[in-house]
Amino acid sequence: MxxxxxxxxxxxxxxxxxxxxxxxxxxxxxxxxxxxxxxxxxxxxxxxxxxxxxxxxxxxxxxxxxxxxxxxxxxxxxxxxxxxxxxxxxxxxxxxxxxxxxxxxxxxxxxxxxxxxxxxxxxxxxxxxxxxxxxxxxxxxxxxxxxxxxxxxxxxxxxxxxxxxxxxxLPVIASLNRIVSSGDPVDHIIGSLSGTLGYVMSEVEDGKPLSQVVRAAKVLGYTEPDPRDDLGGMDVARKALILARILGNQINLDSIQIESLYPKEMGPDVMTVEDFLDRGLLLLDKDIQDRVEKAASNGNVLRYVCVIEGSRCEVGIQELPKNSPLGRLRGSDNVLEIYTRCYSDQPLVIQGAGAGNxxxxxxxxxxxxxxxxxxx
Amino acid sequence: MxxxxxxxxxxxxxxxxxxxxxxxxxxxxxxxxxxxxxxxxxxxxxxxxxxxxxxxxxxxxxxxxxxxxxxxxxxxxxxxxxxxxxxxxxxxxxxxxxxxxxxxxxxxxxxxxxxxxxxxxxxxxxxxxxxxxxxxxxxxxxxxxxxxxxxxxxxxxxxxxxxxxxxxxLPVIASLNRIVSSGDPVDHIIGSLSGTLGYVMSEVEDGKPLSQVVRAAKVLGYTEPDPRDDLGGMDVARKALILARILGNQINLDSIQIESLYPKEMGPDVMTVEDFLDRGLLLLDKDIQDRVEKAASNGNVLRYVCVIEGSRCEVGIQELPKNSPLGRLRGSDNVLEIYTRCYSDQPLVIQGAGAGNxxxxxxxxxxxxxxxxxxx
Known part of the structure; x- marks a missing residue:
C-alpha cells in the first residue's frame, strides 16, 4: 500500500x-x-x-x-x-x-x-x-x-x-500542461473564468438591467458577499495570471489590464455594499445596455473574458461572435478556448461548472x- | 538530467x-x-x-x-x-x-x-x-x-x-482518469468521437444527400480509403469500449450495440469500394434524409454518438437537442459530454480536433x- x-x-x-x-x-x-x-x-x-x-x-x-x-x-x-x-x-x-x-x-x-x-x-x-x-x-x-x-x-x-x-x-491546468510539454505552441487563450460574470453577461444579453441581474445573482449565492469582489475582475485576473505564467510569461498582477464593471467612485472605500446595490448599480445599467445593443447590432454578444496572447494579458468585456463557444455560453459555466498549432482553426474547448466547493x-x-x- | x-x-x-x-x-x-x-x-x-x-x-x-x-x-x-x-x-x-x-x-x-x-x-x-x-x-x-x-x-x-x-x-483520458480518481461518480458519457461521422452528420443536417457528403469527405481525405471503415461504426465502438473499461465496465467489443450506416448487403465482402460509392450509397440517401427531417420536426438533429451509461454501451445515430454541445457540433471536431455528480445539470465538455497525425x-x-x- x-x-x-x-x-x-x-x-x-x-x-x-x-x-x-x-x-x-x-x-x-x-x-x-x-x-x-x-x-x-x-x-x-x-x-x-x-x-x-x-x-x-x-x-x-x-x-x-x-x-x-x-x-x-x-x-x-x-x-x-x-x-x-x-x-x-x-x-x-x-x-x-x-x-x-x-x-x-x-x-x-x-x-x-x-x-x-x-x-x-x-x-x-x-x-x-x-x-x-x-x-x-x-x-x-x-x-x-x-x-x-x-x-x-x-x-x-x-x-x-x-x-x-x-x-x-475543470481539467484546465492539466490540459494546458500537456499542451506545453508536447511542444505545441499556444497562439492564444480566451476564456470566461468567472461563473458570476458569465451569469451576469448572459442575463444582460437578454435585456435585463445589470442592477437587477447582480441583485438576483447575489440572492442565488453566485456572488461574493460584496459583489464588487466579482465585478472588479480581480479574481479573473488572478486566474489569467496563473495561465499566463504556465505559458512562460514572467508577468505580475499589475501588468494585467483589468476592466472593472464599476468605477472607482463606487469602490468599497467610498460606498457600502448596500449603497452600491441600491443606488450605485442603477447608474451602471444604461452604459451596459448600450454596449449590449451595440454588440447585438453587429451580431455579437458581450462576454467578460481573459485573453492571453504572447505577452499580452487582458481581463474585461469583449464583443464576441454569438456563434462561438464563448458566445453560446449561458449561465454560470466556465469555458476556455485554447488555440495552438494543433488547434488553430477550431480551438480546444473545455467547458463546465467552474465553481462550487x-x-x-x-x-x-x-x-x-x-x-x-x-x-x- | x-x-x-x-x-x-x-x-x-x-x-x-x-x-x-x-x-x-x-x-x-x-x-x-x-x-x-x-x-x-x-x-x-x-x-x-x-x-x-x-x-x-x-x-x-x-x-x-x-x-x-x-x-x-x-x-x-x-x-x-x-x-x-x-x-x-x-x-x-x-x-x-x-x-x-x-x-x-x-x-x-x-x-x-x-x-x-x-x-x-x-x-x-x-x-x-x-x-x-x-x-x-x-x-x-x-x-x-x-x-x-x-x-x-x-x-x-x-x-x-x-x-x-x-x-x-484531446485531454479525454486524462480528464476521465481525474474524475475517477477523485471519486466523482460518472452518470453517463455521450460523445461524437469520429471526425468523419461528425462531418457527415452535420452536412446531411443541411439537406445534402448522404451519398454526396460521403464522396466529398473521401475527396477531402476525411475518410479511410474504404469509407465503410468509418460508416460501420467499429472505430467509434473501439473508442467507446476504452472509455467504458476506464469506468470499470468489464465488457468486450461484441457487447457493444453498433449501428452501421450501411447494411450488410453493401459490405466489403459483397461490394467493391467503387460500387459502394457509385451505387450503394445512393440507396441510403432517402432513409437518412427522412430521419433528418423527422428529427428537425422535433427541433432536434441527428448525431452519430457513443453513449455509456452504467453497463450500457451503444454506438449509433441519436436524435439530440439542436441546442446542446453535441447538437451544435459542426464539421469534424470531436466532442465529449461527461455527466457526473459534480457535472450533473451541465456536463463537463471537451471539444476540439479529434484526428490528425x-x-x-x-x-x-x-x-x-x-x-x-x-x-x-
Missing part, C-alpha cells in the same frame, strides 16, 4: 468537502493500492495534528467530526477532547507545520494542501518546497504573488499541482492522487 | 510526427531536466536499434533521416548504412524488442510506444509489462482486445498511458513526458 501523508491548510467549504471526499474514497483508493493519510488539519487559528505522525493519520470519524465542528462555526481547538490528536493555536501554527514537514517530509514524503484563501500560506509553502514536500493548491494567492515566489514554488514543478486554482475541478475539492483530490508516483 | 529511454513501434504518420516532435522539443525538455532517448524504432518489417543501448539513443539527424526514408515509402533496413545502429528484420523483431526490454527495462526503465495500427503488438506489450516497462499507446487495438489482455496491460495502471486512443490529443503525436508525447516520475 502506497501512503501519501498530507496536511490540509484551510477547512472552509472546499477543505471540508475534500476531507469528506477523502473519507468516502477510502475503498476506491485502497483498491488502487493507495492510502491518503491526513496527519494534520489547520485553519487560521488552530491546527490539529495526529499524535503519531509517522505511523497513523487522524481517523476518519475524527475527520468527519472535524467537518461537523467547522460547519457549526466552532473552533478546531474543541477537538482536543477527542483524544487522538494534539492541538496548536496561533501563532505557533506555521512553525509547527514546518516542524512536521522537516520531520516526515524526507522520510515518508508529505503533501501540503492549501485550501485556504489566504496570502499568508506562502511562507510555509516556500519553505516546505525546500524540505522536499509536494504542494497542492486551490488557493490562488500563492501563485499570483511575485514572480520570485512563483519561481520558488515551481523550483520542482512535478511536486506542485494546482488544478483547482482555475475553473475549479465539491467540484473544487474534486480537483484537489485528483491532484493529490496524481502525485502518487513521488511516494513509496 | 532525467533520461526516458523509449522504443517506438510503428512509424507511419503518427510515429513520424512523434519523432519530429521529440527532436524539435529537445531544448524545451532539456530546460525541464528531461531527455527522451529513442533507442529503437520499428515498423512491421524492420527494427533499427541504437548500437550502445545503455549509453546513447539514435541521433536526431538519424531520426530525421528515418522519417524521410519512411515518408518516401522505403524500408527502414536502408538505414543500416548510416552507421550508428543495428537493424533487424521480421520475424526476429518482437523477440529483439523484448530482449532490449529485459536488458535495460530494469536498469534505466523503458517506454514502449505503440503508434502502429496492428493487433500484433499486444504480445510484446503484455510481456513488456511483466518486465517493468511503461507503455504509451496511440493504437486502440491492444486496449480493445479481450478483458484478459486489458487487465494484464493495466496490471500497473500508472505505467500505462493512452490519451491518443480516444479523440487524438500531428495532434495524435502531441498526445503521445505528453503521455511520455507525464511518465517522468517513474524514471531516475
Amino acid at each position: 502506497k501512503i501519501i501523508p498530507l496536511i490540509l491548510m484551510g477547512c472552509g467549504g472546499v477543505g471540508r468537502q475534500l476531507l469528506q471526499r477523502i473519507v468516502s474514497c477510502r475503498s476506491l483508493h485502497s483498491s488502487q493500492g493507495l492510502c491518503l493519510r491526513v496527519v494534520g488539519v489547520g485553519d487560521s487559528k488552530s491546527l490539529v495534528v495526529s499524535d503519531d505522525l509517522l505511523r497513523k493519520g487522524l481517523g476518519d470519524s475524527f475527520l468527519l467530526e472535524l467537518c461537523r465542528v467547522k460547519s457549526a462555526g466552532e473552533s478546531l481547538s474543541k477537538l482536543c477532547d477527542f483524544g487522538e490528536c494534539r492541538t496548536f493555536v496561533h501563532p505557533e501554527l506555521q512553525g509547527r507545520i514546518l516542524e512536521i514537514a522537516s520531520q516526515i517530509g524526507k522520510i515518508t514524503g508529505l503533501v501540503i494542501v492549501d485550501c485556504s484563501a489566504s496570502s499568508d500560506t506562502i511562507v510555509v509553502l516556500r519553505k516546505a518546497v525546500d524540505m522536499g514536500c509536494c504542494i497542492v493548491m486551490a488557493n490562488k494567492k500563492p501563485l499570483t504573488s511575485t514572480m520570485e515566489d512563483f519561481k520558488k514554488l515551481f523550483m520542482y514543478p512535478r511536486r506542485i499541482r494546482h488544478e483547482s486554482t482555475v475553473g475549479a475541478g 465539491d467540484t473544487t475539492a474534486a480537483g484537489v483530490l485528483a491532484d493529490i492522487v496524481d502525485l502518487q508516483d513521488l511516494f513509496s | 532525467k533520461i526516458i529511454p523509449l522504443i517506438l513501434m510503428g512509424c507511419g504518420g503518427v510515429g513520424r510526427q512523434l519523432l519530429q516532435r521529440i527532436v524539435s522539443c529537445r531544448s524545451l525538455h532539456s530546460s525541464q531536466g528531461l531527455c527522451l532517448r529513442v533507442v529503437g524504432v520499428g515498423d512491421s518489417k524492420s527494427l533499427v536499434v541504437s548500437d550502445d543501448l545503455l549509453r546513447k539513443g539514435l541521433g536526431d539527424s538519424f531520426l530525421l533521416e528515418l522519417c524521410r526514408v519512411k515518408s518516401a515509402g522505403e524500408s527502414l533496413s536502408k538505414l543500416c548504412d548510416f552507421g550508428e545502429c543495428r537493424t533487424f528484420v521480421h520475424p526476429e523483431l518482437q523477440g529483439r524488442i523484448l530482449e532490449i526490454a529485459s536488458q535495460i527495462g530494469k536498469i534505466t526503465g523503458l517506454v514502449i510506444v505503440d503508434c502502429s495500427a496492428s493487433s500484433d503488438t499486444i504480445v510484446v506489450l503484455r510481456k513488456a509489462v511483466d518486465m517493468g516497462c511503461c507503455i504509451v499507446m496511440a493504437n486502440k487495438k491492444p486496449l480493445t482486445s479481450t478483458m484478459e489482455d486489458f487487465k494484464k496491460l493495466f496490471m500497473y495502471p500508472r505505467r500505462i498511458r493512452h490519451e491518443s486512443t480516444v479523440g487524438a490529443g 500531428d495532434t495524435t503525436a502531441a498526445g503521445v508525447l505528453a503521455d511520455i513526458v507525464d511518465l517522468q516520475d517513474l524514471f531516475s
Whole structure:
C-alpha cells in the first residue's frame, strides 16, 4: 500500500468537502493500492495534528467530526477532547507545520494542501518546497504573488499541482500542461473564468438591467458577499495570471489590464455594499445596455473574458461572435478556448461548472492522487 | 538530467510526427531536466536499434533521416548504412524488442510506444509489462482486445498511458482518469468521437444527400480509403469500449450495440469500394434524409454518438437537442459530454480536433513526458 501523508491548510467549504471526499474514497483508493493519510488539519487559528505522525493519520470519524465542528462555526481547538490528536493555536501554527514537514517530509514524503484563501500560506509553502514536500493548491494567492515566489514554488514543478486554482475541478491546468510539454505552441487563450460574470453577461444579453441581474445573482449565492469582489475582475485576473505564467510569461498582477464593471467612485472605500446595490448599480445599467445593443447590432454578444496572447494579458468585456463557444455560453459555466498549432482553426474547448466547493475539492483530490508516483 | 529511454513501434504518420516532435522539443525538455532517448524504432518489417543501448539513443539527424526514408515509402533496413545502429528484420523483431526490454527495462526503465495500427503488438506489450516497462499507446487495438489482455496491460495502471486512443490529443483520458480518481461518480458519457461521422452528420443536417457528403469527405481525405471503415461504426465502438473499461465496465467489443450506416448487403465482402460509392450509397440517401427531417420536426438533429451509461454501451445515430454541445457540433471536431455528480445539470465538455497525425503525436508525447516520475 502506497501512503501519501498530507496536511490540509484551510477547512472552509472546499477543505471540508475534500476531507469528506477523502473519507468516502477510502475503498476506491485502497483498491488502487493507495492510502491518503491526513496527519494534520489547520485553519487560521488552530491546527490539529495526529499524535503519531509517522505511523497513523487522524481517523476518519475524527475527520468527519472535524467537518461537523467547522460547519457549526466552532473552533478546531474543541477537538482536543477527542483524544487522538494534539492541538496548536496561533501563532505557533506555521512553525509547527514546518516542524512536521522537516520531520516526515524526507522520510515518508508529505503533501501540503492549501485550501485556504489566504496570502499568508506562502511562507510555509516556500519553505516546505525546500524540505522536499509536494504542494497542492486551490488557493490562488500563492501563485499570483511575485514572480520570485512563483519561481520558488515551481523550483520542482512535478511536486506542485494546482488544478483547482482555475475553473475549479475543470481539467484546465492539466490540459494546458500537456499542451506545453508536447511542444505545441499556444497562439492564444480566451476564456470566461468567472461563473458570476458569465451569469451576469448572459442575463444582460437578454435585456435585463445589470442592477437587477447582480441583485438576483447575489440572492442565488453566485456572488461574493460584496459583489464588487466579482465585478472588479480581480479574481479573473488572478486566474489569467496563473495561465499566463504556465505559458512562460514572467508577468505580475499589475501588468494585467483589468476592466472593472464599476468605477472607482463606487469602490468599497467610498460606498457600502448596500449603497452600491441600491443606488450605485442603477447608474451602471444604461452604459451596459448600450454596449449590449451595440454588440447585438453587429451580431455579437458581450462576454467578460481573459485573453492571453504572447505577452499580452487582458481581463474585461469583449464583443464576441454569438456563434462561438464563448458566445453560446449561458449561465454560470466556465469555458476556455485554447488555440495552438494543433488547434488553430477550431480551438480546444473545455467547458463546465467552474465553481462550487465539491467540484473544487474534486480537483484537489485528483491532484493529490496524481502525485502518487513521488511516494513509496 | 532525467533520461526516458523509449522504443517506438510503428512509424507511419503518427510515429513520424512523434519523432519530429521529440527532436524539435529537445531544448524545451532539456530546460525541464528531461531527455527522451529513442533507442529503437520499428515498423512491421524492420527494427533499427541504437548500437550502445545503455549509453546513447539514435541521433536526431538519424531520426530525421528515418522519417524521410519512411515518408518516401522505403524500408527502414536502408538505414543500416548510416552507421550508428543495428537493424533487424521480421520475424526476429518482437523477440529483439523484448530482449532490449529485459536488458535495460530494469536498469534505466523503458517506454514502449505503440503508434502502429496492428493487433500484433499486444504480445510484446503484455510481456513488456511483466518486465517493468511503461507503455504509451496511440493504437486502440491492444486496449480493445479481450478483458484478459486489458487487465494484464493495466496490471500497473500508472505505467500505462493512452490519451491518443480516444479523440487524438484531446485531454479525454486524462480528464476521465481525474474524475475517477477523485471519486466523482460518472452518470453517463455521450460523445461524437469520429471526425468523419461528425462531418457527415452535420452536412446531411443541411439537406445534402448522404451519398454526396460521403464522396466529398473521401475527396477531402476525411475518410479511410474504404469509407465503410468509418460508416460501420467499429472505430467509434473501439473508442467507446476504452472509455467504458476506464469506468470499470468489464465488457468486450461484441457487447457493444453498433449501428452501421450501411447494411450488410453493401459490405466489403459483397461490394467493391467503387460500387459502394457509385451505387450503394445512393440507396441510403432517402432513409437518412427522412430521419433528418423527422428529427428537425422535433427541433432536434441527428448525431452519430457513443453513449455509456452504467453497463450500457451503444454506438449509433441519436436524435439530440439542436441546442446542446453535441447538437451544435459542426464539421469534424470531436466532442465529449461527461455527466457526473459534480457535472450533473451541465456536463463537463471537451471539444476540439479529434484526428490528425500531428495532434495524435502531441498526445503521445505528453503521455511520455507525464511518465517522468517513474524514471531516475
